[in-house]
Amino acid sequence: MEQGVQATTGIVIDKLESWWVSLVENLPNIGVAIIVLILSYFLSRLVFKTTLKLIDGRVKQKAVAKLIARVVAVFVVLTGLFLALSVLNLGESISGLLTGAGISGIVIGLALQGTLSNTISGIVLSFRKNVRIGNWVETTGYAGEVIDIALNYLVLKEADNNIVVIPNKTILENPIKNYSLTTRMRVMIDCGVGYESDLEAVEKITKNVIANSFEQIESTENVEFYYTEFGGSSINFLCRFWIDAENSLEQLKAKSKAIMKIKQAFEKENINIPFPIRTLKFNDQTLKVSKAEEALET
Incomplete structure (x- = not known):
């Protein structure tokens, strides 16, 4: 029993002594590895700040800019880590780390496929000028x-x-x-006038109203006017013109203004804008049949 304990103790002591010898022999390499890690850390911070300044003007989204800068900084740190492991002659450890990183990357990529896809799309959108x-x-x-x-x-x-x-x-x-x-948008107005209206006068009045209501329209020649169809209760027309606008809200305001001005001008000239109506016609035979049916019911 005592011999077994002594043998085990001897093995442990020999192992510790070998480790101590290895530690002493590798102290220079360990020192160099620590220096490399420290330098890579401070270099990564410098690279982070520099990258952030370089892309600050191109990427307006701060979150995206910081993400790109962090990726570059992490790459610098990983490079320093692999250099430190190389200094320590830990080739097998480097291979193990690379293998583990590859497997972990595949697993994480599959698990976060949707999130990563949206993140990459956000980075792409941040660089798109349109x-x-x-x-x-x-x-x-x-x-x-x-x-x-x-x-x-x-x-x-x-x-x-x-x-x-x-x-x-x-x-x-x-x-x-x-x-x-684009800095220009087209406004389109659909309207209709009564069948009794003077169509040439309607066109002239509409063009004059639009040209006088918007400063960016130089003359009536810049206003398009087309009669489109014989409607159920009116002759319909389409009026189109361009305005300086960059969003649909400005387009809606211009369309609203044009509709009010056209209605005011038509009322002044007694031009009718009819609402949908239905006219029913009955002949004498129809009336006689209706009266006969009423008499039978009574």
């Missing part, structure tokens, strides 16, 4: 002002002040109409 904060856009059935582009979602503020949150992946996969990319 979608910016403050733009008035329409996509996936919603229209409003872009008030935020986060890592995972885009926030719209609709005309009725409702907030709509749309995943970034949905934005990239669907068409998007950006009204703010």
